[in-house]
Amino acid sequence: MRRIELVDVCRLASEARGEIDRIFLHWSAGHYGQPYPDYHINIDKEGEIYTPVESLTEVLPHTWRQNTGSVGVALLCCAYATSNDLGPEPPTELQIECMAQIIAILCRELGLPIDYDHVRTHAEQANIDSYGPDTTWERWDLWFLHNGDEPGSGGDILRGKAIFYLERELQDFNCE
Ligand SMILES: [Zn+2]
Numbered sequence: 627m628r629r630i631e632l633v634d635v636c637r638l639a640s641e642a643r644g645e646i647d648r649i650f651l652h653w654s655a656g657h658y659g660q661p662y663p664d665y666h667i668n669i670d671k672e673g674e675i676y677t678p679v680e681s682l683t684e685v686l687p688h689t690w691r692q693n694t695g696s697v698g699v700a701l702l703c704c705a706y707a708t709s710n711d712l713g714p715e716p717p718t719e720l721q722i723e724c725m726a727q728i729i730a731i732l733c734r735e736l737g738l739p740i741d742y743d744h745v746r747t748h749a750e751q752a753n754i755d756s757y758g759p760d761t762t763w764e765r766w767d768l769w770f771l772h773n774g775d776e777p778g779s780g781g782d783i784l785r786g787k788a789i790f791y792l793e794r795e796l797q798d799f800n801c802e
Contacts, residue, residue: 627661627668627676635667635675635728636801639735642682642697646736649729650689651747651784652700652767655707658715664688665700673724689751690765697736699728701768709763710773717771726787730796733788740788747781 630638639646654662661668661676665688668676679686688698701721706713729745738744748767752758759766759777768780775783 627663627678630675630677632675632727632731632799633801634677636731636735636799638666638677638679638682639732640801643736645683646695646697647738647744648692648696649732649736649738649745650692650696650698650751651725651729651745651781652688652698653704653707653717653748654700654702655704655767656702657705658702660702662700662702665698667697667699667728668702669700669721669724669728670702671718671721673720675724675728689748690755690757692751692755697732699725699732701725704767709759709766712770712773716773717768722771722784723787726784727791727796729784729788730792731799734792734796735801740785740792742781742785745781745785745788747784749778750781 658671663678682697703715703717705715733740748765749769752765753760757764771780
């Protein structure tokens with residue numbers, strides 16, 4: 627697992643352009659400081675970024691039956707979370723903002739729109755594949771980002787923040 631910066635995410639994405647058409651957003655359901663090789667991008671408590679891959683085209687087992695042509699991005703958090711309490715290690719603001727910036731750069735460099743068809747939380751995909759919060763709650767990553775938030779709001783918040791970053795803060799950010 628190597629530590630990388632946003633500029634490296636930019637470079638990895640530009641190299642994978644044309645081969646990736648979806649991004650899945652996860653939490654690890656583990657501890658802060660504990661990255662997993664299942665995700666292309668791991669985001670730690672203070673926004674530190676780690677990757678186990680040399681290329682985003684490497685197929686990793688992050689989202690059931692959706693791993694080909696997709697990138698998995700995870701917040702390292704949410705050990706002991708339950709369906710109404712994100713527990714002692716919830717997503718931090720730095721993690722959430724970092725994930726939004728990464729979505730923005732990934733989508734721009736991969737040539738994907740930032741929308742529900744191309745960027746989904748694992749909770750949203752699990753609902754489509756009948757193992758999410760609508761049915762069994764086997765996976766519900768990022769269904770909400772803070773205790774008390776509207777259930778199901780996590781995906782729209784992350785996509786909205788990513789669009790903001792792309793238009794307002796990162797429009798001049800490049801891979802150099
Ligand atoms: Zn997941």
